[in-house]
Amino acid sequence: MVYESDIKPCDRYLMERFITGACSIAGKPIQHDGYIQYTNPRLTAAPYRPKLRTLSLDIETNYHTDAVLSIAGLCYGAGLEESAVVFIVSNDYIPPGESLTYRNYPHEKNLLMAFMSWVNEIDPDILCGWNVVNFDLMHLQKRCSVYGLALNLSRAGKPASIIPGKQNSHNAFARISGRVVLDGIDCLRLTSSITKRGHEIILKTRELIEAKGYKVIYGDTDSVFVWLEGEFTSQQARQTGKTLQESLNHWWTDHIQTHYRLPCYLELEFETHFERFFMPTMRGSNQGSKKRYAGVISNSAGEKKIIFKGLETVRTDWTPLAREFQRELFERIFNGQPFEAFIRELVQKMYNGDFDAKLRYRKRIRQDIDSYIKNVPPHIQAARQLPEVGQWIEYHITQGGPQPSNQIDNAIDYAHYQEKQLKPVADTILQFVGHSFDDIISGQMEFFQ
Structure with missing residues (x-):
């Protein structure tokens, strides 16, 4: 038990002003030999990052x-x-x-x-x-x-x-x-310990949620995704999330106080409600992958927005056409709009050359291009065709191989973009609505043979 008299007056002074680190001092300074004196100054917390x-x-x-x-x-x-x-x-x-x-x-x-x-x-x-x-x-x-x-x-x-x-x-x-000494091994042990404990907390949180009758579709690392099966309005879903938040935080506070006699600084926060949600499973598993998902949310004005995480639309190593295609396709499927004609029309326009500027790849060159000997990736093949190379290269895949985007002298290999860009993007979500990219464009492809 800690009594008020156990706290040093200077510590209490700082605590009452929420000063936990650096502070700013307002008052009249008096210069002395080796130090500066302030009498009854005003102290407030201040952000400060030392240059070490x-x-x-x-x-x-x-x-x-x-x-x-x-x-x-x-x-x-x-x-x-x-x-x-x-x-x-x-x-x-x-x-x-x-x-x-x-x-x-x-x-x-x-x-x-x-x-x-x-x-x-x-x-x-x-x-x-x-x-x-x-x-x-x-x-x-x-x-x-x-x-x-x-x-x-x-x-x-x-x-x-x-x-x-x-x-x-x-x-x-x-x-x-x-001086402060930081040992790499000790830092690694601390990091592993924190990660392990965080994982245990999330797994226990998952158990508590499922005990209340809700289904957790993903729970690991630092997040829990809960599926509210049944009909819920947006307001009801948000209220359920906040109720779960309060219940879980109360349980953890009581658990840590009872078992460890420590105050609880853990706080689980209800983050958002996805009205429509898509999370592909991890390969060879029925578990979702937190690093890859898309969902529809609404702001306070009722405006809807699709959030992408880890999918091609937010990755710079996919072509602009693939990213735009994925965003439009997801919007159509989430909103219940027809998408078959959209896919066929986009493929036809690509073969007509309407999207050539959007078929460029952009890759970083991370080492000397002459250091690649056995396995030479496409962006390095393209970079070797330039007189000077910077840190980035933009290139197209042509029927003659990879070529820099600013000096293409071969026909673009549209079949490559169909198979390596459009098809993977489409089949990521089409499989969940009973379709496939090949089935949708099968009759159309006879015109491009």
């Missing part, structure tokens, strides 16, 4: 002698130009590489002293690395002690100390005054 400096480090050691052979550091952040420095025990000159500098030292002791001096010179706020506490920093401390050196990596002039775990030698703790 980060140093990522990695060491290499001699397996037999434990001697440090090299220390690599990558520094970046506020006031620093991103660069990598490698401290290495060697008498041979090593020329610098691109954004990489080598510093040679004749002896391990010289290397350790130079590295610590460099760390204090660049003055990072964060030290990070993979297993940086249990191996890198622990080993540096051990090697410094061999030469009677302190591991001088702190801001306060105090030696850094790496404290081994009491029960687990792989659970050490780094105490470096003025």
Whole structure:
């Protein structure tokens, strides 16, 4: 139990003003030697994101002698130009590489002293690395002690100390005054733990919803999709969602307080009501895929809008025609409008050349085009036909293969776009209304043979 007297006056002052981090100060400043004084100022919460400096480090050691052979550091952040420095025990000159500098030292002791001096010179706020506490920093401390050196990596002039775990030698703790140490392994464990706990919460929430007689068509990661079977008005559906929200939040609050004696900061929120909804199942399963769905929602004015998530209409690696085709097809099916004639007409116009400008692909070139040897993707084949290549390439598929969109000298391969763009888009939803793309255009295709 916490009493009012247990709370420090300064903490209470900040809490009552909802100041949990940075704050702004309004008042008359009085400059003193080394600090500024305010008398009865006005404090309010303020947004602030510090500009931090980060140093990522990695060491290499001699397996037999434990001697440090090299220390690599990558520094970046506020006031620093991103660069990598490698401290290495060697008498041979090593020329610098691109954004990489080598510093040679004749002896391990010289290397350790130079590295610590460099760390204090660049003055990072964060030290990070993979297993940086249990191996890198622990080993540096051990090697410094061999030469009677302190591991001088702190801001306060105090030696850094790496404290081994009491029960687990792989659970050490780094105490470096003025700096924060982030170990990649610990961060990964924390992330996995958070994800696992979140998954458990969603699964339990799913059980609670189904216990009330509702059907959950998808529940994983951070969302639950509930199907209200039967006839519901939009207002009734929204009220049901809000009632579920209140019931679930009450259950979680009571559960966490009862079992863990902790306040509950979990909050499930009713997000939206889809009047019409489409979610394709995952391959080989009858479970829905949260990352891919489409649905109709209405705003406060009663205006309807289709929301797409993860389908071709929101993906840049599909052609503009495919995205427009999908949006129009979904709107027709959701609104109960005829769609067969629309599909046949669009295919015919495509073969007539009416949509050539909308048949372009746009892809990012992520590496040197000459690095592709065995498997050369279409966008790289097109890029190799240009005298100069940027980060993006727009191209068409022609009967002579991929060609840059601005220098096509072959007939466009409309059959490719029919099979690889229009058909997959259409069959995604047509299968659920008893149709298929091939059946709809089967008689029409005789004209294009």
